[in-house]
Amino acid sequence: xxxxxxxxxxKIIEKRQSVAFWCNPISGHATLYWYQQILGQGPKxxxxxxxxxxxxxxxxxxxxxxxxxxxGVDSTLKIQPAKLEDSAVYLCASSLAxxxxxxxxxxxxxxxxxx
Amino acid sequence: QQQVKQSPQSLIVQKGGISIINCAYENTAFxxxxxxxxxxxxxxxxxxxxxxxxxxxxxxxFTISFNKSAKQFSLHIMDSQPGDSAxxxxxxxxxxxxxxxxxxxxxx
Numbered sequence: 612x613x614x615x616x617x618x619x620x621x622k623i624i625e626k627r628q629s630v631a632f633w634c635n636p637i638s639g640h641a642t643l644y645w646y647q648q649i650l651g652q653g654p655k656x657x658x659x660x661x662x663x664x665x666x667x668x669x670x671x672x673x674x675x676x677x678x679x680x681x682x683g684v685d686s687t688l689k690i691q692p693a694k695l696e697d698s699a700v701y702l703c704a705s706s707l708a709x710x711x712x713x714x715x716x717x718x719x720x721x722x723x724x725x726x
Numbered sequence: 727q728q729q730v731k732q733s734p735q736s737l738i739v740q741k742g743g744i745s746i747i748n749c750a751y752e753n754t755a756f757x758x759x760x761x762x763x764x765x766x767x768x769x770x771x772x773x774x775x776x777x778x779x780x781x782x783x784x785x786x787x788f789t790i791s792f793n794k795s796a797k798q799f800s801l802h803i804m805d806s807q808p809g810d811s812a813x814x815x816x817x818x819x820x821x822x823x824x825x826x827x828x829x830x831x832x833x834x
Contacts (some may be wrong), residue, residue, distance in 0.1 A: 615769070644822075645775075651826075651827070652826055652827065653732075653815050653817070653824025653825050653826055653827050654770065654815075654822075654824050655824070656821070656822055656823075659820050693802075702769050702770075704769070711758055711819065712756050712819065712820055712821065713755060713760040713772065713775055713817060713820075713822060714772065715772075715822075716771075717768075717769025717770050717771065718769050719767065719768055719769055720769055723786040
């Protein structure tokens with residue numbers, strides 16, 4: 612079974628630029644999550660989708676971050692404009708609908724460096 | 727926001743020894759108490775999880791112990807191996823609020 616795919620794996624941008632990350636979840640997984648993991652910390656949930664609807668985006672900085680999941684499969688996370696403090700690894704995870712939240716599978720992440 | 731506090735931040739264990747990582751939580755309404763393992767350059771992977779009505783769960787060399795009255799749960803890695811060297815996270819099983827992580831290094 613193929614895992615969660617993410618791209619790019621690495622991205623370096625200047626502050627105030629925009630950036631987008633892409634995630635392809637495990638086939639058949641209806642629930643998709645985006646996390647931000649700052650170096651030395653645990654992942655922090657940014658947004659959760661169930662199919663193409665948002666379940667929880669309470670920790671998403673909506674003034675600069677946006678996410679979408681068209682057709683209930685792939686998802687993109689965008690930052691515009693980026694700040695220095697956005698430097699982190701952005702993780703995507705997915706799980707089967709109806710399974711407990713902790714039973715999710717993570718992708719390898721995208722490491723973002725904002726200069 | 728509810729907290730999940732993990733200790734120690736880092737741990738060095740000799741091969742064959744026992745690694746113990748602790749997690750304290752605030753909310754008693756969790757459905758599950760999971761532990762995740764993360765290797766450098768990889769995403770976290772679910773290692774083991776326990777329900778709050780169970781005091782202990784063992785899977786191979788990994789054991790979770792749950793102390794409801796103390797609001798703590800811990801991960802024990804028996805016969806620790808160099809391949810266990812990774813960062814371990816506990817989490818709120820419902821909202822997936824993660825602890826700060828424990829970096830484990832197992833020396834040969």
